[in-house]
Amino acid sequence: MRRDIFQAIADPTRRAIIALIAVHAMTPNAIAENFHTTRQAVSRHLRILTECELVKQEFQGREIYYSLEIDKMKEIDNWLKQYRKIWETRFIQLDQILLANKKKKK
Amino acid sequence: MKNDLLFDFIVDKLAKTVTITREFDAKLSLVWDAFTKAELLDQWLAPKPWTSKTKYMHFKVGGKRFYAMISPEGIERWGIQEYTSITPKTNFKMYNAFADKDENPELPGSEWDHYFSEQNGTTKVNISIYNESLERLERILDGFTQGMKMSLNNLENLLATLSKK
Numbered sequence: 592m593r594r595d596i597f598q599a600i601a602d603p604t605r606r607a608i609i610a611l612i613a614v615h616a617m618t619p620n621a622i623a624e625n626f627h628t629t630r631q632a633v634s635r636h637l638r639i640l641t642e643c644e645l646v647k648q649e650f651q652g653r654e655i656y657y658s659l660e661i662d663k664m665k666e667i668d669n670w671l672k673q674y675r676k677i678w679e680t681r682f683i684q685l686d687q688i689l690l691a692n693k694k695k696k697k
Numbered sequence: 698m699k700n701d702l703l704f705d706f707i708v709d710k711l712a713k714t715v716t717i718t719r720e721f722d723a724k725l726s727l728v729w730d731a732f733t734k735a736e737l738l739d740q741w742l743a744p745k746p747w748t749s750k751t752k753y754m755h756f757k758v759g760g761k762r763f764y765a766m767i768s769p770e771g772i773e774r775w776g777i778q779e780y781t782s783i784t785p786k787t788n789f790k791m792y793n794a795f796a797d798k799d800e801n802p803e804l805p806g807s808e809w810d811h812y813f814s815e816q817n818g819t820t821k822v823n824i825s826i827y828n829e830s831l832e833r834l835e836r837i838l839d840g841f842t843q844g845m846k847m848s849l850n851n852l853e854n855l856l857a858t859l860s861k862k
Contacts, residue, residue: 674715675706677744682704682719684741685731689723 599643604628605636609659612646616658703821717824725815728822729786732811735762743767758783762791763800777802778809788812805829 600606608622623633637657640646645663649656705718721728731737735751743749746769754762760780765773775796782790794806812823 671708671715678706678717678719679704680744681741682721684745686702686721688731688737688740689721689727692727693723 599640599645602636602639604632605640608633608636608640609645612657613659616649616656618654618656622657702819713828715826715828717826719822721820721822722818723820724818725786725813725820728820729813732813732822733789735764739764756780756783763796773798775800786813 623630702720707716735754739749748767751764762778765775777796778791778793791809794802796802808827810825
């Protein structure tokens with residue numbers, strides 16, 4: 592099963608990793624230096640991010656570099672658009688109520 | 698109905714804040730009531746085909762509203778709000794959280810701030826919602842998305858009816 596992108600950003604450490612590698616590609620060791628957690632924990636977060644297709648791996652010699660998939664981040668924008676849609680619907684419903692109340696008063 | 702009413706929806710991901718501004722073709726006192734009286738809130742807050750029911754609402758500082766959003770299948774998703782500041786017909790603030798059916802809130806929740814102003818019979822409402830975690834936003838959507846697809850059809854019908862008038 593493919594993981595959901597929102598699982599990726601639900602965790603604060605993963606959000607911090609995203610922020611780090613958004614600037615430039617980094618090795619797991621370099622990423623781990625920024626956290627107080629174990630190297631294994633960072634690896635686990637990177638695995639989840641990779642499964643969400645939010646980061647990609649590139650091999651340079653013996654090292655693996657992780658970088659951000661910018662297009663994938665755009666999915667989050669699409670999801671926010673749905674939130675906007677909910678509010679649009681709510682307000683159209685509210686328009687109807689306000690209109691009905693106005694008519695009642697007349 | 699006027700169709701040039703403003704609707705702004707701004708997301709600031711870094712500040713974890715969503716700011717929504719909307720104008721309504723109605724007097725401020727009526728719009729204020731629609732946001733602060735349970736019987737009116739229940740009529741518009743749930744995007745159709747969801748429905749909203751308020752179990753109790755005490756609109757005063759420190760007072761709470763305990764409510765549910767009910768899915769078309771009858772599943773109840775409870776929420777609890779606490780009013781933290783009220784300036785009548787101008788502003789109110791509240792803290793909103795998901796809850797279980799026994800009124801136990803699931804923290805963290807979100808902080809809501811509402812501003813109301815009226816000009817030439819049009820009322821502007823500005824809502825800002827601060828979410829501690831993005832995961833919460835996702836949960837809000839999870840529930841509604843399914844219903845939204847259906848409601849878009851309802852909406853199209855409604856708009857078609859209105860434009861005939």
